[in-house]
Amino acid sequence: MVRWEPGTRDRLQEAALELYDSRGFEETTAADIARAVGLTERTFFRHFADKREVLFDGQEFFQAAFVSGVEKAPSGAAAIEIVTSALESAAAFFPAERRDYSRLRQRIIVANPALQERELLKMAGLARTLAAAIRGRGVPDPQATLAAETGVTVFGVAFLAWLEPGEERPFFAIETAVLDELTALTGGPSAAAPRA
Amino acid sequence: MVRWEPGTRDRLQEAALELYDSRGFEETTAADIARAVGLTERTFFRHFADKREVLFDGQEFFQAAFVSGVEKAPSGAAAIEIVTSALESAAAFFPAERRDYSRLRQRIIVANPALQERELLKMAGLARTLAAAIRGRGVPDPQATLAAETGVTVFGVAFLAWLEPGEERPFFAIETAVLDELTALTGGPSAAAPRA
DNA sequence: CAAGTGATGTCAGTCACTGATGTCAGCGAC
DNA sequence: GTCGCTGACATCAGTGACTGACATCACTTG
Numbered sequence: 224m225v226r227w228e229p230g231t232r233d234r235l236q237e238a239a240l241e242l243y244d245s246r247g248f249e250e251t252t253a254a255d256i257a258r259a260v261g262l263t264e265r266t267f268f269r270h271f272a273d274k275r276e277v278l279f280d281g282q283e284f285f286q287a288a289f290v291s292g293v294e295k296a297p298s299g300a301a302a303i304e305i306v307t308s309a310l311e312s313a314a315a316f317f318p319a320e321r322r323d324y325s326r327l328r329q330r331i332i333v334a335n336p337a338l339q340e341r342e343l344l345k346m347a348g349l350a351r352t353l354a355a356a357i358r359g360r361g362v363p364d365p366q367a368t369l370a371a372e373t374g375v376t377v378f379g380v381a382f383l384a385w386l387e388p389g390e391e392r393p394f395f396a397i398e399t400a401v402l403d404e405l406t407a408l409t410g411g412p413s414a415a416a417p418r419a
Numbered sequence: 420m421v422r423w424e425p426g427t428r429d430r431l432q433e434a435a436l437e438l439y440d441s442r443g444f445e446e447t448t449a450a451d452i453a454r455a456v457g458l459t460e461r462t463f464f465r466h467f468a469d470k471r472e473v474l475f476d477g478q479e480f481f482q483a484a485f486v487s488g489v490e491k492a493p494s495g496a497a498a499i500e501i502v503t504s505a506l507e508s509a510a511a512f513f514p515a516e517r518r519d520y521s522r523l524r525q526r527i528i529v530a531n532p533a534l535q536e537r538e539l540l541k542m543a544g545l546a547r548t549l550a551a552a553i554r555g556r557g558v559p560d561p562q563a564t565l566a567a568e569t570g571v572t573v574f575g576v577a578f579l580a581w582l583e584p585g586e587e588r589p590f591f592a593i594e595t596a597v598l599d600e601l602t603a604l605t606g607g608p609s610a611a612a613p614r615a
Numbered sequence: 616c617a618a619g620t621g622a623t624g625t626c627a628g629t630c631a632c633t634g635a636t637g638t639c640a641g642c643g644a645c
Numbered sequence: 646g647t648c649g650c651t652g653a654c655a656t657c658a659g660t661g662a663c664t665g666a667c668a669t670c671a672c673t674t675g
Contacts, residue, residue: 376565380568408499
């Protein structure tokens with residue numbers, strides 16, 4: 224018999240999600256969450272930097288997926304192709320099985336501005352990381368930054384569409400469609416139906 | 420002789436800016452700011468919802484500038500032209516005289532993640548407002564949202580460039596150049612040198 | 616001049632978060 | 646085996662952001 228149940232962090236996370244959803248984020252205290260899994264408030268804060276962070280765990284892997292996509296792009300690829308490769312790589316994070324969880328998480332975040340702030344900060348961090356990776360592929364600024372920001376925008380729009388009820392396309396298909404809309408907007412050629 | 424000095428809000432704002440810059444945001448308490456202008460902490464919170472908000476006052480006017488730009492675009496204008504018009508309108512908010520103030524404010528924000536979060540939330544709000552205005556001009560989603568997000572991205576990149584030491588171009592000139600880089604990125608025609 | 620009104624002060628309270636210190640089961644060194 | 650260390654946790658005290666309730670008081674308005 225071990226002294227502590229394993230997976231403390233996961234249990235805290237699960238309890239937090241449940242409470243944030245049922246009771247509301249602001250109406251849930253850190254002590255509530257800790258108590259729900261038989262721990263103290265202090266222990267909660269040993270596992271998570273703050274009350275919001277519990278919803279944003281594992282972002283490193285998420286960012287890493289984008290970066291690995293950048294690295295997988297063929298050498299000599301244009302910035303937009305590098306971004307597409309990153310988006311494809313990131314899409315692996317969102318298989319159909321994950322939609323219900325993503326919807327729950329999204330519902331919680333949308334219901335609270337403080338959580339939206341944190342989400343936006345994470346996305347901004349992703350954009351910075353992505354821009355650095357793109358620069359690493361030889362694309363200079365400001366193109367690298369613009370490509371990264373555009374990629375994150377496309378991801379965000381695609382993500383919301385993916386959560387939409389009735390939406391059945393896989394994540395990358397949505398991303399591609401959104402990217403296509405975007406290039407059309409700025410007068411570029413369609414990726415789906417390239418010029419003859 | 421009046422009971423209260425006028426411009427309380429402005430004096431609080433000025434004192435906050437000064438303290439955030441010299442001492443640091445986290446090292447400055449709300450009570451410090453209030454005391455600096457001879458008021459109490461409670462009064463500070465009657466004027467500003469929280470410690471961060473003091474740096475983000477007057478955003479309504481800023482957003483309104485974007486929206487008025489959208490409305491000023493000629494009827495039948497393409498989404499990208501509407502965005503350009505919005506960017507032009509917003510540029511009026513950043514005359515050369517304002518650069519030093521903007522640099523100070525930017526320095527404070529960059530030094531603290533919590534402030535960056537708030538800034539990002541404001542920009543996200545701007546994007547939502549802008550998207551709504553663009554939809555009002557007959558552009559459907561997802562194009563309207565993408566156009567708005569793109570506009571905000573261009574604004575952000577241009578803003579940072581504008582603050583750069585040695586940069587002498589007026590704001591709108593920078594915005595145009597950035598937008599041009601972006602359209603080039605997605606394979607579109609150059610705005611500066613349109614196709615023949 | 617009585618009855619507001621609005622900007623402020625005062626006070627008490629909650630909660631997020633932090634630092635210091637104590638506890639104790641398991642684990643390897645010897 | 647037990648000694649000493651370590652890691653995950655508890656306990657406690659403290660700071661500071663914010664909030665609600667209520668009092669004050671110069672000035673305004675009928």
